[in-house]
Amino acid sequence: DSDGKKSALNITASYDAVSDAFSIVNTKSGSDNKVSLSVDTGAGSAADTTALLNNLKLGQVSGGAISAPLSFTAAGTTSTLEAAGTNASVKVDGRTYTDLQDNKLQVNGVTYTFKKATPAGTTAQVTIAQDQEKLVENVKKFVEDYNKLLDDLHGRYNNNKYPDYEVLTKEQEASMSHEQVEKWNERAKSGLLYRDGYLRSIISDMRDAVTNRVGSAPGRYNNLAAIGITSKDQSGHLQLDENKLRTAIAAEPDAVNQIFSHTDDDDNYGDNGVATRLAERLGKRMESLKNHAGITANKSDRSELGKLIESYEKQMSDFKQLMSSFENQLYKKYNAMEEAISKLSSQFGFFSGQ
Template sequence: MSSLLRVSGLASGIDYESMIKQLMDAQRAPAIKLQQDRQILEWRQEDYRDINNTLRTFRDTVFQMKLQSTYLTKKTTIADGNIATVTAGSSAVAGTYTFAVDKMAVGASITGKVIGSNIDKSTLGTQLSGISGEQSITISQTLNGQTVTNTFTIDTSSKSIYDLINSINNYVPASGTWKVKASYDANLDRVFLISTETGDGNITVDTGTLADALKISTGNSETTISGQNAVYYFNGVQYSSTSNTTTINGITFNIKGASAKDAYNNAIPTTVTVNNDTDAVVEAITEFIDKYNSTVETIANKLYEKRYSEYLPLTDEQRGKLTDDQIDQWTKKAKSGLLRNDTILSGIVSNVRMTMSAVVPGVSGGYVDNGQTVYTDRLSKIGITTTADYMSAKLEVNEDQLRAAVEKDPEGVMSLFTKSSGEYDQMGIALRLYTDVNNAMDKIFNQAGSSSDYNLVDNSFIGKEIKDIDSRLADWDDRLQQIEDRYYRRFNAMEQAIQQLNQQSAWLMQQFGGNSQ
């Protein structure tokens, strides 16, 4: 800021403040042009970054289309849904199977008898008649061939039954695993012990003063249930597992109950059917094409957007003369068409368009349609073709043709999208497109940077241009300050000269007036 003393035109009567303002407005024209150029660059940067966000979302969709699991989805049915629910993974083979459950997996448990507790349950000593001092209880768990035993000692004069429960539940053995959980139901006045895992095994409680008083010692409890493995039959072959969830040949069974038995007490098998999920594959491909269309439409809208070159970014002075609505309308036109005919965007559209129309060599399979073999080596062979408006680069789906291809040649359709090869022109459509999108995003990033970039320095092409303008604007600010100070010095000098002339004139008038007397 200038330290120059500025005075008004008291001597001359000239409004030189407004004169200097007019002169400075003319001097500021180049700086205003730089500010407008900077604003246009920022708008272009925003447009590029918006497109990169669109491409990033599209890339996520393309990534899913690269995966074989997208095309290997299966649907399953089980005739008797009371014994199990069934799901099939991508590795499951389509076909019909039999499944029967002889018995479910269960965990071991002990249900104690009614204790007959006293009303005061503040400590074990007050709750249990005849119990005092330190008492111990020994609990063993055998689970799938491994046994863990521990003795829990507690001061019954100061600890309650809930302290004992917590000790059992929080016990961590030095070796092996402890899967016993205890609980006490005050309303039922019973202690429960249960294994948190199913499988062959049992829980035992040694006879003793405390165990007998709690009515959970072996032989003195209400019920004792041993754990058991699930036993089931898949295609007539018997299997067992410690859990009620099991996977065989890519098919996962969640066992819910035992099968009905025949006259010989054998589990009656039910039918499980696994089919390729044509609906899911058709839906995935259709959604992919929809996403592709919306992406190229977003790019095309910017590529062919009309440019209003006569509408430049508004200056602060211009904004002050317009209403908010007028400012919005003006700005909308000023921002329009900033990426019109942009070479980066046109290159992106051209590349993805070529990819979507490309032939994928080496796709095996094919299917017969009306006596002719159809090889699924390009999108057009599975019902995905360009629209009537060829220039739009958008595609349309013939769902009947797509469904026929997925049903009759699922391997070929999968290979069309997912075929992997070291050479770009040998890859499947999805792999090529994923490469195209990544390359496009890199080009836009190099051009405009990223709003989510945490680097303090924007080294993109536009970022460097903006920094260059900022440097030039800083130079202009210094230069304009010097020019303005020069104007004020000149007007100040003129004001002082006029003031001196006025003083001399007044002196002369005084002298002439004195001589006449």
């Protein structure tokens, strides 16, 4: 620019002394990105300047070859040349993908970035290698998350109840501060899942999922212990031998993946990977827990506990009606008795006055 500042033109210009070639390259890609050159020829010399520019024989590079010379167009006192890119078209595994604006394509989780065009009919061989470091980090994260979940479940399963903290009545809450009520209720709610059968089943399912072999995994790498993941205590926490894991990944990376993520087409539990087993079993346990306890505080969710609460509320309502009816009967009998006593008193007074 005239003020010495650079504009965001998205182009780079360079001169190659060896080939004696000057190039202008658009740093973006696709048909919407263009390189345009405009030269102010001055009044009366437009034709001569345009002829001079055309003699430079500027061409467009495509597939490593330079096209026929492009022509400048004169308009008034300006000569202009414009060259536009084209969207990429590529065939991957027999399928053609067109109009790739940014020269990138993602297929089956693999991102391809196309650097240059190749002649028609030319095949490019792509070799995809396993990212071992990423796989190791994922396995370490799995072990860490598994142990955290197991700790949380064991904590709730073994959390005993404070025997001296019953649920507060409204009268008791009214006589206490807000902070006192919160602390009391926290202890009153302790032990709600102590030795809970649902939690015991979930913990058992987790152990089963990580200890049994994966039937679909080939060769010697067919269980977690074979790739360095073993149980380190009676609670079932996992520990990782990273060296053993790296050895397994280097030898059979596909088998390591299969141990974790394989999903059997026939839904055979023994052939499913560890992560698939966990997702399946925990999903079923959560569904059972939802049917038992519900997922909201609304008792009308048709869960087992919701129905039980409704049953108790109906019994309480029926008992209140029974008590109200009994109370009314007593009032009627009391009134009848008072009337009888009043009549007897009147009769006694009559006879006494004779």
